[in-house]
Amino acid sequence: MRWIRLVQGFLIVSLALSLPAAALTVFAFDADRGLTGDAVTVVFLGVFVGLLSTPWWPATGQRGRPRFESLQGMVMIWFGVTFTTHLSWELGWVLLRDAILASPDAVWSYPWWVYIDGGDARYASDSGQLITLESLTAAVGALGFSALWLRYRSNGQNPTATLMLMATAVAHIYGTIMYFGSEALDGFPNVDTTSFVDTVLKFWILNGIWLVMPWAVLYWGRRILYEQIENRQR
Numbered sequence: 001m002r003w004i005r006l007v008q009g010f011l012i013v014s015l016a017l018s019l020p021a022a023a024l025t026v027f028a029f030d031a032d033r034g035l036t037g038d039a040v041t042v043v044f045l046g047v048f049v050g051l052l053s054t055p056w057w058p059a060t061g062q063r064g065r066p067r068f069e070s071l072q073g074m075v076m077i078w079f080g081v082t083f084t085t086h087l088s089w090e091l092g093w094v095l096l097r098d099a100i101l102a103s104p105d106a107v108w109s110y111p112w113w114v115y116i117d118g119g120d121a122r123y124a125s126d127s128g129q130l131i132t133l134e135s136l137t138a139a140v141g142a143l144g145f146s147a148l149w150l151r152y153r154s155n156g157q158n159p160t161a162t163l164m165l166m167a168t169a170v171a172h173i174y175g176t177i178m179y180f181g182s183e184a185l186d187g188f189p190n191v192d193t194t195s196f197v198d199t200v201l202k203f204w205i206l207n208g209i210w211l212v213m214p215w216a217v218l219y220w221g222r223r224i225l226y227e228q229i230e231n232r233q234r
Contacts (some may be wrong), residue, residue: 008054008077015047023110037118038197045206051077052213068223075220078213079144079165082172086141089115090134097126119198122183122190129182133175140175144168159228166221169214176211180204 022040025031055073093100093112101124103109116124123130147164154161183190183203192198 004054004057008051011047011051011054015044015051018043018047019111019114022114023107026110026114027107033113033117034119037114037116038195040114041118041197041202041206045201048081048206048209051081052209068220071216071220072224075213075217078217079148082210082213083141083144083148083168086137087145091138091141093123094131094134094138097131101126119192119195119202120190129178133178136171137175140168140171143171156224157228157231159225159232162221162225162228166218166225169217169221172210172214176207179207180211 022036026036052074055070100109100112147161150158150161191203
């Protein structure tokens with residue numbers, strides 16, 4: 001079990017260092033921005049999937065573990081990663097988008113431009129629809145962390161916290177469908193459809209995690225909610 005924690009820590013550190021490393025290669029070594037953006041996409045996808053899968057690994061201490069416990073471990077990792085992303089990268093884009101769009105060659109704005117360079121030009125505009133979706137996403141992050149705090153304070157026994165976390169899943173499903181649907185119906189104006197990394201790995205698979213994981217959250221929440229209600233009735 002200990003080595004699983006070490007692997008998780010390594011993956012989290014790798015995720016955190018990927019953006020500074022990308023900025024270093026671009027601004028210090030004049031690396032190609034498009035290729036660097038693609039590399040960051042591959043790293044993010046690999047680390048994200050790796051983190052979510054660790055509760056299912058057949059490690060010492062996890063063998064014979066009930067599948068629902070593994071599911072709960074995966075869901076908790078999901079909460080931590082996605083809510084942090086919402087209140088950092090996405091909220092930062094909402095608040096600083098004018099300065100970000102005006103500073104494509106600044107080191108400070110590169111964490112946003114590396115995503116744009118990696119094949120999603122939508123974030124290089126100030127589309128009202130995108131601003132609305134990302135503002136909603138930031139609100140989901142705040143709701144999610146509030147729910148996790150309530151859950152912690154109640155030792156996992158607060159039904160309101162569980163319902164709030166399930167609500168974030170519904171919001172993720174809605175937002176991701178809007179994100180995919182609007183781009184597809186417009187003919188993919190912001191995605192380089194000739195690039196496998198940009199289209200398949202980044203647009204569909206990486207973003208698609210936000211369409212798959214919410215169903216795991218809803219299943220988890222339903223089970224936990226029943227347990228919490230039963231505990232209160234005893």
